[in-house]
Amino acid sequence: MSKIAIIGAGFSGLSAAAYLSAAGHEVHVFEKNAETGGRARQLQTGNGYVFDMGPSWYWMPGVFEKFFNDFDLTVAEMYKLTLLDPSFDIVFGENDTMHIPADFSNLCDLFESLETGSSSNLKKFLEEAKYKYKTGIENLVYKPGLSIAEFADIDLVKGAFRLQVFSSFSKHVRKYFSHPKLIALMEFPVLFLGAMPEDTPALYSLMNYAGLKLGTWYPEGGFGAVVNAMTKLAQSNGAIIHLNAVVERIEVKNNMVEGIIVNGTRFECDAVIAAADYHHVEKELLQLKDRNYTEDYWEKKTLAPSCLIFFIGVNKKIDLLNHHSLFFDEDIALHSKEIYKDPQWPSKPLFYVCCSSKSDPVAAPPGHENLFVLMPIAPGLNDNEEIRLKYFGIMMDRLQKQTGEDLLSHVDYKKSYCINDFIADYNSYKGNAYGLANTLKQTALLKPKIRNKKVRNLFYAGQFTVPGPGVPPSIISGKVAAGQLMKYLKKVHEVVV
Numbered sequence: 001m002s003k004i005a006i007i008g009a010g011f012s013g014l015s016a017a018a019y020l021s022a023a024g025h026e027v028h029v030f031e032k033n034a035e036t037g038g039r040a041r042q043l044q045t046g047n048g049y050v051f052d053m054g055p056s057w058y059w060m061p062g063v064f065e066k067f068f069n070d071f072d073l074t075v076a077e078m079y080k081l082t083l084l085d086p087s088f089d090i091v092f093g094e095n096d097t098m099h100i101p102a103d104f105s106n107l108c109d110l111f112e113s114l115e116t117g118s119s120s121n122l123k124k125f126l127e128e129a130k131y132k133y134k135t136g137i138e139n140l141v142y143k144p145g146l147s148i149a150e151f152a153d154i155d156l157v158k159g160a161f162r163l164q165v166f167s168s169f170s171k172h173v174r175k176y177f178s179h180p181k182l183i184a185l186m187e188f189p190v191l192f193l194g195a196m197p198e199d200t201p202a203l204y205s206l207m208n209y210a211g212l213k214l215g216t217w218y219p220e221g222g223f224g225a226v227v228n229a230m231t232k233l234a235q236s237n238g239a240i241i242h243l244n245a246v247v248e249r250i251e252v253k254n255n256m257v258e259g260i261i262v263n264g265t266r267f268e269c270d271a272v273i274a275a276a277d278y279h280h281v282e283k284e285l286l287q288l289k290d291r292n293y294t295e296d297y298w299e300k301k302t303l304a305p306s307c308l309i310f311f312i313g314v315n316k317k318i319d320l321l322n323h324h325s326l327f328f329d330e331d332i333a334l335h336s337k338e339i340y341k342d343p344q345w346p347s348k349p350l351f352y353v354c355c356s357s358k359s360d361p362v363a364a365p366p367g368h369e370n371l372f373v374l375m376p377i378a379p380g381l382n383d384n385e386e387i388r389l390k391y392f393g394i395m396m397d398r399l400q401k402q403t404g405e406d407l408l409s410h411v412d413y414k415k416s417y418c419i420n421d422f423i424a425d426y427n428s429y430k431g432n433a434y435g436l437a438n439t440l441k442q443t444a445l446l447k448p449k450i451r452n453k454k455v456r457n458l459f460y461a462g463q464f465t466v467p468g469p470g471v472p473p474s475i476i477s478g479k480v481a482a483g484q485l486m487k488y489l490k491k492v493h494e495v496v497v
Ligand SMILES: Cc1cc2nc3c(=O)[nH]c(=O)nc-3n(C[C@H](O)[C@H](O)[C@H](O)COP(=O)(O)OP(=O)(O)OC[C@H]3O[C@@H](n4cnc5c(N)ncnc54)[C@H](O)[C@@H]3O)c2cc1C
Pocket: 007, 008, 009, 010, 011, 012, 013, 030, 031, 032, 033, 037, 038, 039, 040, 053, 054, 055, 056, 057, 058, 059, 245, 246, 247, 248, 275, 276, 277, 280, 307, 309, 374, 425, 426, 427, 433, 434, 435, 461, 462, 463, 464, 469, 470, 471, 472, 474
C-alpha cells in the first residue's frame, strides 16, 4: 500500500481518488477551497437559490454509468437523472426560437421543415458520428496518450480515416447541411467548449451524437449531486479529503517527489497526482528543472474560452423560458473571432441561459427562478466591475425581450463571476473556464502529458491533459492517471521484491 497525495478535488481528482483508494492505497486529497467539486461547485444563496457554478449540460450519460459501474454501483443508486425535453432551445431572434426535441423522429421533422432532404443527411451524419463516439469515447479516450504505440491497434488504424482526425469540423458540417440554423445547431458544442469549427477536427462530431442522440439529462439537485456522489464514493473507499488545504510546493529530490507542503506543513507521500490546473502545478508548485514544459510552450497553446457568468435570482416565474437556452441572435462568426482569433470583449455577444428551477424545485424558492447567464469570452482579458455591468445590461435586455417579462425589477439575488474569480478560486491559467481547446494540434498525443517526464512518481489529471475539457473527459482523466500511477507503483514493487 502506498501513500498518495492528490492535489485538487474537482471531478478528475475525485475520480483518481476513488480508483486509488478502492485499490487499497492510502489516499489524501488536498483541496484549496472549502468544498469539493472544483469548477462544478454549487453556490447556495442565503435567500433560497442553488446554482451550479460550472457545468450544467449532462451529456454522455454512459461515461458516468461506467464510472460508477467500476465500483459495482449504478448512477440510479447515486442520484436521479431526468431526460430534458426539449433538450435545449436556440433563440435566433424575437419570436424565432428553435426547440430541440429529445425524440429523434421529431428532430428529423424539425430538420426537414428547414431544409428539404436534411433529415436523411442528419441520419447519415449521426451514423458516422456514432462510429466516432463508439471508437473515441469507448476506446481512445482511455489511453494515456504517452506513445504512438497505444494507437497501433489494427481496428483503430483501419478506422483512422473514418475518425476524421485531420479534416475540419466546419467543412464536414457544411457537406451535409446548408441552412444557417442547422449549421449553428451542429457547430455550437465545439464552439462553446473549444475552438473555431474550422480549427477543430471533424472527429468532434461525436459531440453531436452525444447531444442529439444520447440526450440532454439533468441530475436532480444539479451537478452538485454528481459531485456529492463521487465525494461520498471516494470517502467510502477510504480516501481522506482535506478541505481549505492549499498545496504550496511539491518537494522533489533525485527525480522523485518526497512530499508536498500544505498550508505551511510538510506531508510525506510516495506519489502525487496533480489534478489542479496543469500550468499552476508546473509554474507555482515545481522548480524550473522539474517542469514538463516552458512558459513559451504554454504561451503557444490555444486555451478553451473563459466566461462571464451572472447568477441571478428573480421573484417571479418565467413562462417562455426552458431549462437550457442558447441566445444565437447575433453574428456567431464575429463572436467566435473575438474569442479565438482576435481576443477582445465581444461587440455583439452570444450567450447561454440555464434555468434549472424549471426542472428542479430545490433550485429556487416557490414562485422564483434561478438564472445562470453565461457569455463565453477569450481568456486573459482585462476583467473589471464596469465591464461586467455593461454586459449584464446587454444580456438582460435581450432576455427580457425574448421572454416578454420585466426581470430587472424582480431580481432578488445577483452575483457575477469572471476571469479574476477563476484565477482566485482555482488558480486558473489566464482565467480559463474549460482548460485547453480541442484543436487538431492539441488532441491525444499532442496534449500536455499525463506523466511528468523527469519526476517519476508525479502524474497529472484534469481538463488540460488527456482526453480534454468537460466533465466526462475529466472523470476519465482521473481514471487514466490513477491507472498509470498504479502501473508505476507495481513496477517499483516488483523491482524491490
Ligand atoms: C462555467 C463552466 C461551465 C461548464 N459547463 C460544462 C457543461 O455544461 N458540461 C460539461 O461536461 N463540462 C462543463 N464545463 C467543464 C467542466 O466543468 C470541467 O472540464 C471539469 O469540471 C474540470 O474538472 P478538473 O478536475 O479538471 O478541474 P477543476 O474542477 O478546476 O478542479 C481542480 C481543483 O484543484 C483545486 N486547486 C487548484 N490549485 C490548488 C492548490 N494549489 N492546492 C489545492 N487545490 C488546488 C481547485 O480549487 C479545484 O477544486 C464547464 C466549466 C465551467 C467553468
